[in-house]
Amino acid sequence: QVQLVESGGGVVQPGTSLRLSCAASGFTFSDYALHWVRQAPGKGLEWVAVISYDGRYKYYAQSVRGRFTISRDNSKNTLSLQMDSPRPEETAMYYCARGLERNFGMAVYLDYWGQGTLVTVSS
Amino acid sequence: QSVLTQPPSASGTPGQRVTISCSGSSSNIGSNTVNWYQQLPGTAPKLLIHSNNQRPSGVPDRFSGSKSGTSASLAISGLQSEDEADYYCATWDDSLNGLFGGGTKLTVL
Numbered sequence: 662q663v664q665l666v667e668s669g670g671g672v673v674q675p676g677t678s679l680r681l682s683c684a685a686s687g688f689t690f691s692d693y694a695l696h697w698v699r700q701a702p703g704k705g706l707e708w709v710a711v712i713s714y715d716g717r718y719k720y721y722a723q724s725v726r727g728r729f730t731i732s733r734d735n736s737k738n739t740l741s742l743q744m745d746s747p748r749p750e751e752t753a754m755y756y757c758a759r760g761l762e763r764n765f766g767m768a769v770y771l772d773y774w775g776q777g778t779l780v781t782v783s784s
Numbered sequence: 785q786s787v788l789t790q791p792p793s794a795s796g797t798p799g800q801r802v803t804i805s806c807s808g809s810s811s812n813i814g815s816n817t818v819n820w821y822q823q824l825p826g827t828a829p830k831l832l833i834h835s836n837n838q839r840p841s842g843v844p845d846r847f848s849g850s851k852s853g854t855s856a857s858l859a860i861s862g863l864q865s866e867d868e869a870d871y872y873c874a875t876w877d878d879s880l881n882g883l884f885g886g887g888t889k890l891t892v893l
Contacts, residue, residue, distance in 0.1 A: 696882070698829075705786070706821070706829060706872050708882035720880050756828060769874040769882040770819050772840065774828040 663687040663773045665757050670778030676746050681778055683740040683757030691715070691735040694760030696771055697742050699753040699780075709755070710742065711766035718765045725751075747782045754779050787812065788873055788885035795891040801861040804888045806873030808854050812883055816876040818856040820849055823870045823887075832871070833858060860890075868892045 669681040683695070697709040710721045710731040719731050730743040740757050755778050758771035789807040796802040806818065820833040831840050833849035836856065848859045856875075860867055873885040 698884075705870075705887035706823075706874075706884040708874070708884055711882060720882070722881050767876050767880070768817065768819075769876055769884070770817075770831070770834050771821070771829070771874075772831050772834075774830070776828055 663759065665759065665773055665775035667755060667757050667775045667778035670755065670780045672781045672783060673744075673747055674784050675749055675782055679744045679747060679780060681742040681744065681755055681757075681780070683742075683775060685738045685740065685757075685759075688759070690733075690738040692762050694764045694766040694768075695731075695733060695740045696758045696760050696766075696769070697731060697740075698756045698758055698771070698774075699751070700756070700777075701750070701753040704753075707753070708769060711760060712740070713765040714763055720766055744780070747780070749782045752780060752782050786884065786886040787877070788875065788883050790871075790873060790885040790888045792886065793889045793891065795893055796860075796863045797893045798863055798865065800863045801859060802863060802890065803860075804858045804871050804873075804890070806856045806858070806885050808856075808875065808883075810854055811879065812854075812875050812877040813851065813856055814854040815878055818849065818851050818873055818875045820847075820856075820858045821872045821874060821884075823872065825869070829872065863892055865892050 759773040821829040823829040836851040
């Protein structure tokens, strides 16, 4: 069965860095676009970034562009999110989610989600 | 403030039909498909409707979606207590980013 397991969350100081990972199994990883979505405590969902199935295309929310980097390793079935200079308002549960098959990423179709990893940005 | 506008709350009694709206613009809903997600308390979101009106396998046919112009709607008929959850619309924007609506909290009275 499809599984997505996030890791790497924790407490991080503003202006430092944190790298989140998402380990995937149960499907052909290299065939699917992958997304990061976050949810601040008690708030709604916020789309963060997507990477195409082949890694060629990456798109970001305006709020994280230039600070966050999405990447994937199709040989290790792993998705990553490098968070540089995080801000306190980016404290949230971060979810990875599977997108469309053989897609360059331009759709918020997310059929499988991980359970999330909590990131707390605080000094 | 979300680019996609949803009512913050909705409610109904068991057996009723409720609808949740999602309003956008020509650069998002107007030119891309809409998906809907259900989030039960303390859990990850679940895909409920995709491609405006398609139900993934396992989603009851009580749930339906529609889209017209720059707006979309989710309808739930035969409301059940287990439908009490947060509901989100989502779509792509032509400025090359994804969007979620602000979410609607559905209460079953």
